[in-house]
Structures are given as structure tokens and as C-alpha cells.
Amino acid sequence: MTRLRTGGVRAVVGAVLALALTGALAGCSSTGGKRAEDARKAAEAQGRAAVDTPRWTVAMVTHSGDGDTFWDIVQKGAKQAAAKDNINFLYAHSDEAQQQAQLIDSYVAKGVDGLIVTLAKPDAMKAAVEKAVKAGIPVITVNSGAEQSKAYGALTHIGQDETVAGEAVGEELDKRGKKKALCVLHEQGNVGHEQRCAGTKKTFGGELVNLYVDGTNMPDVKASIEAKLQSDKDVDAVVTLGAPFADAAVQAAKSAGSKAEIDTFDLNAKVATALQAGTLGFAVDQQPYLQGYEAVDLIWLYRYNANVLGGGKPVLTGPQIITKDDAAKLVEYAERGTR
Amino acid sequence: MSSPTGAPGIDHVDERLLRTTPLKKLLARPELGSVVGAVAVFVFFAVVADSFLKPSSLGTVLYAASTIGIMAVPVALLMIGGEFDLSAGVLVTSSALVSSMFSYQMTANVWVGVGVSLLVTLAIGVFNGFMLTRTKLPSFIITLGTFLMLTGLNLGLTKLISGTVSTKTIADMEGFSSARKLFASQLTIGGVEFKVTILWWLGLVALATWILLRTRFGNWIFAVGGGADAARAVGVPVYRTKIGLYMGVAFCAWISGQHLLLSFDVVQSGEGVGNELIYIIAAVIGGCLITGGYGSAIGSAVGALIFGMTSKGIVYAEWNPDWFKFFLGAMLLLATLLNAWIRKRVEATK
Numbered sequence: 001m002t003r004l005r006t007g008g009v010r011a012v013v014g015a016v017l018a019l020a021l022t023g024a025l026a027g028c029s030s031t032g033g034k035r036a037e038d039a040r041k042a043a044e045a046q047g048r049a050a051v052d053t054p055r056w057t058v059a060m061v062t063h064s065g066d067g068d069t070f071w072d073i074v075q076k077g078a079k080q081a082a083a084k085d086n087i088n089f090l091y092a093h094s095d096e097a098q099q100q101a102q103l104i105d106s107y108v109a110k111g112v113d114g115l116i117v118t119l120a121k122p123d124a125m126k127a128a129v130e131k132a133v134k135a136g137i138p139v140i141t142v143n144s145g146a147e148q149s150k151a152y153g154a155l156t157h158i159g160q161d162e163t164v165a166g167e168a169v170g171e172e173l174d175k176r177g178k179k180k181a182l183c184v185l186h187e188q189g190n191v192g193h194e195q196r197c198a199g200t201k202k203t204f205g206g207e208l209v210n211l212y213v214d215g216t217n218m219p220d221v222k223a224s225i226e227a228k229l230q231s232d233k234d235v236d237a238v239v240t241l242g243a244p245f246a247d248a249a250v251q252a253a254k255s256a257g258s259k260a261e262i263d264t265f266d267l268n269a270k271v272a273t274a275l276q277a278g279t280l281g282f283a284v285d286q287q288p289y290l291q292g293y294e295a296v297d298l299i300w301l302y303r304y305n306a307n308v309l310g311g312g313k314p315v316l317t318g319p320q321i322i323t324k325d326d327a328a329k330l331v332e333y334a335e336r337g338t339r
Numbered sequence: 340m341s342s343p344t345g346a347p348g349i350d351h352v353d354e355r356l357l358r359t360t361p362l363k364k365l366l367a368r369p370e371l372g373s374v375v376g377a378v379a380v381f382v383f384f385a386v387v388a389d390s391f392l393k394p395s396s397l398g399t400v401l402y403a404a405s406t407i408g409i410m411a412v413p414v415a416l417l418m419i420g421g422e423f424d425l426s427a428g429v430l431v432t433s434s435a436l437v438s439s440m441f442s443y444q445m446t447a448n449v450w451v452g453v454g455v456s457l458l459v460t461l462a463i464g465v466f467n468g469f470m471l472t473r474t475k476l477p478s479f480i481i482t483l484g485t486f487l488m489l490t491g492l493n494l495g496l497t498k499l500i501s502g503t504v505s506t507k508t509i510a511d512m513e514g515f516s517s518a519r520k521l522f523a524s525q526l527t528i529g530g531v532e533f534k535v536t537i538l539w540w541l542g543l544v545a546l547a548t549w550i551l552l553r554t555r556f557g558n559w560i561f562a563v564g565g566g567a568d569a570a571r572a573v574g575v576p577v578y579r580t581k582i583g584l585y586m587g588v589a590f591c592a593w594i595s596g597q598h599l600l601l602s603f604d605v606v607q608s609g610e611g612v613g614n615e616l617i618y619i620i621a622a623v624i625g626g627c628l629i630t631g632g633y634g635s636a637i638g639s640a641v642g643a644l645i646f647g648m649t650s651k652g653i654v655y656a657e658w659n660p661d662w663f664k665f666f667l668g669a670m671l672l673l674a675t676l677l678n679a680w681i682r683k684r685v686e687a688t689k
Contacts, residue, residue: 027447027448027450027451027514028445028446028447028448029442029446029447029448029449029512029513029514030513031511031512031513032443032446032508032509032510032511032512032513033442033443033444033445033446033447033509033512034443034444034445034446035446036446037507065609066490066494066609066612067493067494067497067498067504067505067607067608067609067610068504068609069503069504069505069607072498072503072504188661211654212661216609216610216611216612216613216614217406217610217611217613217614217617218599218603218607218610219402219403219406219536219598219599219602220403220406220650222602223399223400223402223403223406223647223650223651224403224650224651224654226399226402227396227399227400227403227651227654227655228654230390230393230395230396230399230655231388231389231390231391231396231654231655231657232657244505244605244607247603247605248603251602251603255398255399255525255532256395256399257395268505269507269508270508270605273508335507336502337502337503
């Protein structure tokens with residue numbers, strides 16, 4: 001009886017493999033896919049160290065959740081700089097403040113040569129960062145925590161001021177003559193998100209309404225925006241706070257029969273293509289690649305040459321407003337995951 | 340077998356031969372509480388939100404309900420069979436990731452990816468059922484394990500294969516548009532757009548209701564959930580029934596996953612976490628008992644509808660959404676209490 005059932009499982013696994021093979025042989029697509037990608041890029045140059053400094057170890061601890069596109073790009077930048085600077089790069093993340101602090105503590109205990117941290121929940125990170133500074137480890141804060149960075153003893157802060165980014169969006173909306181905009185927040189209780197919408201509200205001449213959606217459920221994001229656009233016909237612009245949500249907003253506007261322009265924070269391949277095609281109005285990019293790259297590079301500069309950038313002020317990586325004209329050259333970079 | 344012989348002067352009749360009034364019959368339906376709740380929610384939002392009653396809003400609310408409802412159906416059946424599936428939410432994402440990445444990496448026709456995904460997803464369902472029946476551990480533990488493993492695999496494999504945390508676009512590949520027609524198209528009826536997921540949902544509810552009420556397998560589900568040992572004693576194949584139920588969840592996760600992939604053409608690997616609870620909430624609001632043996636597929640649909648109406652009704656009413664989860668929790672408690680109360684009343688009057 002049991003053997004029979006095991007056989008059943010085996011049959012299923014076998015069938016999967018068989019179908020995978022036949023699929024690969026028979027059901028090929030002549031457009032798109034990996035083959036097209038491989039054809040596009042011949043052989044991407046592998047990063048090699050450009051310096052002969054000792055192999056320092058630099059650790060980065062962020063407040064990212066699992067599988068976040070944005071932080072993936074930050075890491076790509078950091079890794080590229082690490083390869084160039086002969087640095088051993090370590091990365092850890094947790095969206096729980098307490099765990100993020102513990103991760104910092106463990107890297108301090110490990111005795112790394114440099115530390116890059118985000119201060120999304122600054123109070124919870126204070127003790128850990130100060131401990132690192134006391135232990136003589138150069139700390140650079142990235143992305144969030146511009147106000148606290150200096151007080152906690154960090155060398156410098158690299159990132160975009162979320163409020164400033166929001167203000168840039170508000171100005172751009174004004175320039176486009178928008179009267180009523182929707183700010184779509186995909187994570188309730190995220191301080192950065194609130195700051196972005198608040199910043200937009202500050203400079204935007206028209207009316208701005210916040211809409212909270214469940215970011216882990218894409219069909220729900222779409223349906224919520226759709227519902228909002230149906231109930232409020234005056235909305236002529238929708239601003240999403242993350243690149244993956246821009247497409248859902250485009251679809252929502254289409255099914256709701258709304259003519260609202262869709263704009264977004266952050267960039268990915270799909271947003272770049274959509275900007276080029278004109279289905280999106282503009283994107284405001286804070287260049288996450290730069291945040292990772294610069295942080296690692298500045299740690300190297302500090303260790304090698306005691307250089308510090310910013311003169312005590314945060315080094316801003318954004319906001320950069322990207323429209324149809326700029327999108328063309330960014331599509332390729334977004335596709336390889338560095339923009 | 341023998342006819343009841345009561346004491347002289349007292350009318351003693353077999354309880355199964357008692358005539359039941361239509362009202363009692365109605366009260367005995369598991370979805371009654373949820374239907375009352377759904378009507379209440381509908382009337383409530385119809386009064387407080389102007390745009391709630393517009394035909395186009397109907398399409399949106401039904402779409403929101405259908406994406407939950409498609410999964411609530413098999414989850415309800417599984418709960419009637421006395422088990423849980425905590426991996427159902429991420430399984431949807433896994434299913435979408437498999438078809439997307441297979442098509443892309445193999446440069447295969449999108450339909451091939453869709454087919455491979457069906458087999459892989461069903462295999463995960465079989466794995467859940469097989470582990471459950473083999474180890475005799477509670478389904479809570481087994482599927483919690485699967486949930487965590489799938490969450491990790493979704494992220495790890497996607498990053499390993501695609502190099503980023505989301506899949507590459509497959510919109511320009513062969514078979515995409517025809518597959519999209521089946522899983523993510525929309526029909527315009529009287530100027531209102533209805534998503535094809537609504538049809539999938541209604542079809543699944545009808546199929547599940549037929550299985551539950553008209554087939555031998557349906558009897559097995561109730562028997563297994565009511566008492567596995569008693570069911571086994573009368574010859575119900577308990578293990579096969581449970582594995583079948585997990586395969587049902589997997590099949591519907593596949594449908595949802597393909598919808599997710601084909602309507603957005605790029606899948607974020609971290610999605611789906613937390614949705615398993617929403618499916619369970621819909622099933623419970625719809626009258627399924629946590630302990631098994633009682634519930635209905637139609638009830639799960641009403642539960643999903645309540646969910647869709649509430650989540651979108653709050654948007655239409657332009658309320659502060661901070662309170663949404665509170666509203667949902669209160670609804671869950673009320674529905675469960677109402678169900679328990681009705682059941683007690685019905686059993687008392689039997």
C-alpha cells in the first residue's frame with residue numbers, strides 16, 4: 001500500500017522531468033527568453049580587483065524584507081565596488097528592528113573592517129552603531145537615517161532624502177498641470193513611505209490623497225487602485241511608491257476607464273520600458289546602485305586614504321526624475337538589474 | 340432495523356423520519372450565517388459609499404473576491420476534511436515563478452511553462468498530503484514547514500536563476516497572449532469589465548459543491564473530517580482522500596499563480612506571504628468549522644465575497660484603512676459565533 005503511494009510520487013516527479021525535457025526540445029519560443037538575453041550580452045566582464053590593498057571585510061546590514069527589488073540593486077552596486085576594491089563583502093538583512101541590531105552586533109563582534117547600515121528605525125540601531133564606532137569600525141549609513149547618522153558617529157550618510165524626493169514629485173506633478181493625485185502606499189506604517197507622500201503634498205499645488213494597499217498581494221493592489229479611481233473621477237495622476245506597483249496601477253487605470261497619468265518612485269526594467277512606451281509619465285529614481293557602490297567605495301577610501309565625503313552633510317543619490325527621453329538608455333541597465 | 344415500539348399512548352417515531360420544516364432546513368445550512376453577514380456588509384456599504392453600487396464597482400469587487408475565492412474553495416474543502424494548509428499563499432507565487440522561469444530559461448513556449456508549473460505545483464500538493472499521512476504529524480506543522488521552505492525556495496531559486504528577485508518579462512514570448520486569454524483576460528458585459536478569474540471562481544465553486552454533495556469522494560471528505568478513525572472503520576480511504584484534498588489546493592494555487600503571472604507578466608518572488616490566512620478566514624467566515632467535518636464550498640465563496648466587499652468598500656467609502664484589519668477580525672469572530680449559535684440551535688431542535 002505504502003509502496004504504491006511512493007510509486008505515485010515517483011511517477012509525478014518523473015512526469016515533471018519528462019515534460020521539462022520534451023518542453024525544452026519541442027515547445028520552444030522563437031521570441032524573448034533566455035536565449036535572447038544571452039544573445040544580447042556576449043560575455044559580461046567579470047569584476048576584478050583594481051587595487052592591491054589588503055583584503056578588508058565590509059559588512060552591510062539593511063532593514064530590507066525578503067526579496068525586495070530595491071535592495072537587490074543596492075547589493076549589486078556594493079558587490080561591484082567590493083570586487084574593484086579587493087574587499088570581502090558580507091550582507092545581512094532583517095525587517096525586524098531588533099534582529100537588525102543583533103546582526104550589526106554580530107558583525108562588530110566578528111571584527112569587520114567597515115560597516116554599512118540603514119537607520120530605518122534609528123532608535124533601535126543607536127546602541128549597536130555606537131558600539132561599532134567605539135570598537136574603531138568605520139560606519140557609513142545609507143538610504144535612511146540622514147538626521148541621526150552624524151549623531152551616532154557615522155562617517156557619512158549616503159542616500160536620498162525621502163521628503164526631498166517627495167517634493168520633487170510634487171513639483172513635477174505641478175509642471176504637468178495635475179490637479180488631484182493619488183499616493184499609493186504599499187506598506188502601512190513605513191516611515192519612508194509616509195515621508196514621500198508628505199513631501200509630495202508639500203509642494204504639489206493640487207490635492208493629494210493617500211491610498212493604502214496590501215503590497216504582498218498584487219491582484220489586491222490592482223483592485224484597490226481600480227476601486228479608488230472608480231469612486232473618484234477627478235484623480236488625474238497616480239503615484240506609486242515602488243516600481244513593481246506602477247504596472248498594477250496602469251492596469252487599474254485602464255480597467256477603471258480613468259485617464260489618470262501613472263508616475264512612480266524607483267525604477268526597474270518594466271518601468272523603464274513603460275516610460276519609453278509612454279504608458280508611464282515619469283519615475284523618480286534614487287539610484288540604489290549608487291548607494292551600495294558609494295558606501296563600499298567610501299569605506300575603502302577611508303581605510304586607504306582617510307577620505308570622507310559630504311563634509312558632515314548627507315551625500316544625496318537622488319531624486320533623479322526620469323522621463324521618456326532618458327528611459328531609452330536606461331532600459332538595458334534596468335534589465336541587468338543595476339538601475 | 341426493527342420498527343420503534345414505544346410505550347402505549349406515546350407516538351414514537353424514528354428521528355430520521357421526522358418532517359423538517361423548510362426553515363429548519365435553511366438554518367442547518369453551513370453558509371447561512373455568512374449569507375446574512377454578506378447581505379449586511381452589502382447594505383452597509385451601499386448606504387455609506389456612493390460609488391459602491393455602480394456597475395463598474397461590481398466588476399472590481401467581484402475581481403477582488405475571485406482572487407481570494409479561487410483559493411478559498413479548496414482550502415474550505417481541506418478544512419472540512421479536518422486539515423490546514425499554511426503553504427497555500429506562497430504556493431501561488433511558487434506556481435507563477437515556476438512557469439515564468441521555466442519558459443524564460445528554456446526559451447520555451449509559455450504554455451510549456453504553464454504545463455510544467457501544473458505538474459510541479461501538484462507535486463508539492465502531493466508532498467504535503469504524503470508527509471501528513473506518512474508522519475501523522477499535525478497538518479499545521481507539516482504545512483508550516485512547507486510554507487517556510489517554499490518562501491525560501493521562491494527567493495533563493497529566483498535569485499540563483501534570474502539574478503534578481505523578480506522574474507524577467509515573458510510578455511514577448513510565444514504563447515503568452517493565448518495563455519493570457521485563458522487566465523487573465525476580461526469580458527465586457529454591458530459596458531462593465533469582468534475578469535475571467537470570476538468565471539474560474541464560479542466554476543470551481545460549482546465543481547466543489549457537486550463533489551461535496553453528489554459524489555462518493557464528497558462523502559469521504561465529510562467522513563474524514565468528522566472522525567478519521569470512524570471513517571477508516573467503515574472503509575473510507577482516509578489517506579487517499581487527504582492527499583486528494585491537498586492536490587485540490589495545489590491545482591487551485593496553479594490557477595491563481597498563472598493569473599498572477601499572466602496579468603502582470605513579471606512575478607516578485609517575495610509575494611504571497613500572509614495570503615494563506617486570508618483564504619482560511621474566507622472559509623471560516625463562510626461557515627467551515629476549524630475542527631473539520633462541517634462547511635461548504637458556497638460558504639467559502641460568500642466568505643471571499645465579504646472579504647472583497649469589505650476591502651474595496653473601505654476604499655469606496657474613503658475611510659482610513661488603518662481599521663481594515665480590525666473590521667476583518669471582528670467579522671471573523673461574529674461569523675464564527677453566529678455559526679456556532681445556529682448549529683447549537685439546530686441540533687437542539689432535532
